[in-house]
Amino acid sequence: MKLLFVADPLDHFKTYKDTTYAMMREAASRGHKLAACEPRHLSWRSGGRVTALARDILLTGQVGDAGTPWYVADEPAVVALADVDAVLMRKDPPFDGEYFYATHLLEQAEREGARVINTPRSLRDHPEKLAVMEFPQFVTPTLVTRDAEDIRRFHAEHREIILKPLDGMGGMGIFRVGPDGLNLGSITETLNAHGERTVMVQRFIPEIVAGDKRVLIIDGEPVPFVLARIPQGSEIRGNLAAGGKGVAQPLNERDREIAREIGRVLSPRGLLLIGLDIIGDRVTEINVTSPTCFQEIEQQTGFDVAKVFVDALERRLQASP
Missing domain, CATH: 3.30.1490.20 (ATP-grasp fold, A domain)
Structure with a gap:
């Protein structure tokens, strides 16, 4: 299969922790071909199909910080999104006007036969802060x-x-x-x-001192480990980007119950991958644009989240007409 990743610039990836890279690495290990572009490379000409100016890439196996040559790429070429086997929308937030327009181009590509993960409509319909309001039983x-x-x-x-x-x-x-x-x-x-x-x-929620837990849901089922992002010093924010310490932990029964119920509702709407943020036993956000923490969980527990994800991706593509 050929997979097109719509993502942030590849040269900005921190491959030792980047989840999109983990997806690419697992897919490449199975013989799938990889291509990449940014949302700005999407285009739609009247009377034509949605295309991307994309580059086929090969992974070098090197892992490092931004700037490390972890991939080699062909020259950019125009490809119709409907001509690849799957398009993975992995652009990081914020969900601004340009992201919104990109989802409309991706949705048109779906009408032309493209298979987009997560689906463009599901991305628009589930803004990451507001999506929690559908589940008041789990929200502070x-x-x-x-x-x-x-x-x-x-x-x-x-x-x-x-x-x-x-x-x-x-x-x-x-x-x-x-x-x-x-x-x-x-x-x-x-x-x-x-x-x-x-x-x-x-x-x-005072339980923030024990961490803001990232709970991953793949194809409706929770991953059996979470990453607790624990605030450091005088901070109240556990986000890794804000200096929080990531500690992998087994999924507890309450979080499993929450994740299964939310996965049961949201997965059929086109959300193959969901990331819940849970403090104590309360969901604070539902992340659907580009959920992360695959590598941190694998590095600390040995559980290969990327393998589970690509398994689910292959199942979904095989089930598609």
Whole structure:
């Protein structure tokens, strides 16, 4: 099979920890051919099919930080997305206007016969912060609003809260406000731009000290290990990008129950790979754009998440008409 990865620039990959690289490595080990492009390389001419200016790549087996020659690539060539066996959309957030437009091009490619993972419609329909609101039984009290007075009332009710932008990633823009309400007004103005942007507010979950757990769901089934991202020092953010320490742990029964229920609902909608963020026993985000942590789990436990993913990918493609 030939797999086209729509991703961030290859030269920016940190292959010792990058999940997309782990997918590529596993697929290549099975003899699948690889190609790559960025969303900016997608194109659709009237009367024609959706194409990408893509490069066929071969992996060198070298692993390192950005700049290490971990692949060799052919010259870019135009390829119709419907002519490859699968398109894997692995562009990192934020989910901005350009990402939104890319999903429309990918959805047109689907109408032409392309098979896109995760599906473009499922990416649009499940924004990573808002998707949790479909599952109130698993979520800490949460408010989504532009209104500063709504936020003040929520704080008065719950006393200790977290505020974050809907389009953030890697822990960016997350604020904690304690019972004294110190700086609540200023933080609200910063995040909601005086009522112009929507903000998510959640009751603070003290179990964050034990880590923000990344739970992976592949084809509806949870991976048996999680990566707990544990805040360091005075931080409240466990995100690895914010300096959190990643510690792999066995999946506990409560997290398994949550993951199976969410997987049961979301997987049939075209979400082959889902990443839940769970603090304590509460889901804080549902990540669908480019869930990560494959390599950290494998390195610490020996469980090959990429193998399970490519197994599921092959099953899904074989089942497609």
